[in-house]
Amino acid sequence: MDDDVDNKSLDVVQFQLTTLPPGQVAGDNYPVALKGNRQSLTVILSIDDNLFQALSHKLQTGATISVHPVLISHTFRDLSGEGSSRIDQARSFQLAINVEAVSGLKQYYRKLRSHQFEKTKSTSSQAVKVAVLDKVLRPLNAMEELVRILERSNSLQQERKTDNAGFLSLCSELTSRMCAVKVTSCYKGLKETRCP
Known part of the structure; x- marks a missing residue:
């Protein structure tokens, strides 16, 4: 069940939002930084100052957003030729x-x-x-x-x-x-x- 293992491994990922570094303009490539290891990984995303100001105080002061992964599967492939x-x-x-x-x-x-x-x-x-x-x-x-x-x-x-x-x-x-x-x-x- 590789899909299940990959899906479950997202439980350790958290996102943290920061403002763009000085001199970087909105619309450029936004920098992404990774911190941690396989047991606890934080993805630090830099976003435009206008977006950052719209976030809650908690997120502005460094709180992280956790991932709650769910895998859903459905096939539309015709299996009638299979045993x-x-x-x-x-x-x-x-x-x-x-x-x-x-x-x-x-x-x-x-x-x-x-x-x-x-x-x-x-x-x-x-x-x-x-x-x-x-x-x-x-x-x-x-x-x-x-x-x-x-x-x-x-x-x-x-x-x-x-x-x-x-x-x-x-x-x-x-x-x-x-x-x-x-x-x-x-x-x-x-x-x-x-x-x-």
């Missing part, structure tokens, strides 16, 4: 990856939800708290429903031993709602890789 045992093996491998992916997405969703509720607790006024909770609960409930649908989708795929073409669309919708970065790759990354 039935090979098809079953490919589907069960893909399903195992996706079950773990949904578990990772669910774990991240829970962290996001608890973070949003912590932010509302810091508000002193009860009327403001109710307004903020109302604003936060709708998107969180929609994300929770998407997680449930993904879990159900995996179990249906396992029961029926069928392809699950809607799985990628659902995962894409969930990651968009979480404001996550998605990297989509096809044909082993040789044909097209994009990061929307």
